[in-house]
Amino acid sequence: MTTLQGAGPASRRVLLSPPDVGPLEESYLIAALRSGWVAPAGPDLQAFEREIAERVGTTGALAVSSGTAALHLALLGVGVGPGDVVLVPTLTFVATANAVRYIGARPVFVDCDPQTGNVDVQLVAALIERLRSRGERVGAVVPVDMFGSCADYDALVPLCVDAEVPLVEDAAEALGASYQGRAAGSFGRVGALSFNGNKIMTTSGGGMLVSDDAALLARARHLSTQAREPTPHYEHRETGYNYRLSNLLAALGRAQLVRLDGMIARRRQLRDRYAKLFAPVPGVRLLGAEDTGSNCWLTVITVERERCGWRADDLAAHLSERDIETRPVWKPMHLQPVHAGAESLLTGAAERLFADGLTLPSGSALSEPQVGRVLAAIDEFLTLGAGGPAA
Structure with a gap:
């Protein structure tokens, strides 16, 4: 694959995980530009959501501006609110914990399994018990699929079901990975993906919520477009966010998904x-x-x-x-x-x-x-x- 990554002196440096783009991505972007769908909404955006949902095995998906935005909306979608505690692996990128803080909730950090780097499930169970014994509400558990390997969902999923705590899967690093034959992002009530420039595939910047919960995705879609009400004029009854992915970046993502x-x-x-x-x-x-x-x-x-x-x-x-x-x-x-x-x-x-x-x-x-x-x-x-x- 011929990449579009610059030339000249800087290109001598071997980078950790540079974007892998070439003629196919160029053709998709040109087609999107020529279609006239340059603003956020458009057919490539809708198609990208369908294709990612199909790949992950969920009934729906919502494309947003970043993996962090996806995490934020996912936590809101499962009902996390101010004052809640959310269990987060201590070994992760800061976005996982920051999204908890955006809501006014409190991240509580859990150590990892030294063999995999993924969250230590026994510690998750102990923490839920400890926090509840103090009368605190555990709003969610957020496992992270570290470096592209899924967490131990055979243990995590039943643990969260028994505890009646929503599981929000941070699969930002794991698109295309699987666990016991099931795709990363499909565990728990909702998953979050990232298409940052250094990820397995990229839309330059972007993310995706994936879920079987149609109501959760509809709510997230509403919030991601500044919570605009369906009226002829601009009307807003609550605070929303400018989180929607653009049609052009979705076109890039569709080409990346093919590859x-x-x-x-x-x-x-x-x-x-x-x-x-x-x-x-x-x-x-x-x-x-x-x-x-x-x-x-x-x-x-x-x-x-x-x-x-x-x-x-x-x-x-x-x-x-x-x-x-x-x-x-x-x-x-x-x-x-x-x-x-x-x-x-x-x-x-x-x-x-x-x-x-x-x-x-x-x-x-x-x-x-x-x-x-x-x-x-x-x-x-x-x-x-x-x-x-x-x-």
């Missing part, structure tokens, strides 16, 4: 090459590598310094010197200044992953020469002995 399976296959192929390269290295493993349903959005390694004699940030520095981008895993929410003092139930697993994890270039747009550069640079680092024992 989604191929982009996932390319990322999986790259993950397999990393697995082969690190297989003989003691103390290094790929996070969630055993998950055959993952969309392989980002490949993450974890490093046991005591066994291999080097740290994750040693490899990161080596690759940075060779103009190759890497990134630590998400800094846990309970360590973020913006959420300082928030209640948490912790085991230390997320902090260890933050200290010992490293995200490697994983994008489907990476050319074979770029992939070769990355693998050669890692092999050089391992061959040189990684610069000696870690301090």
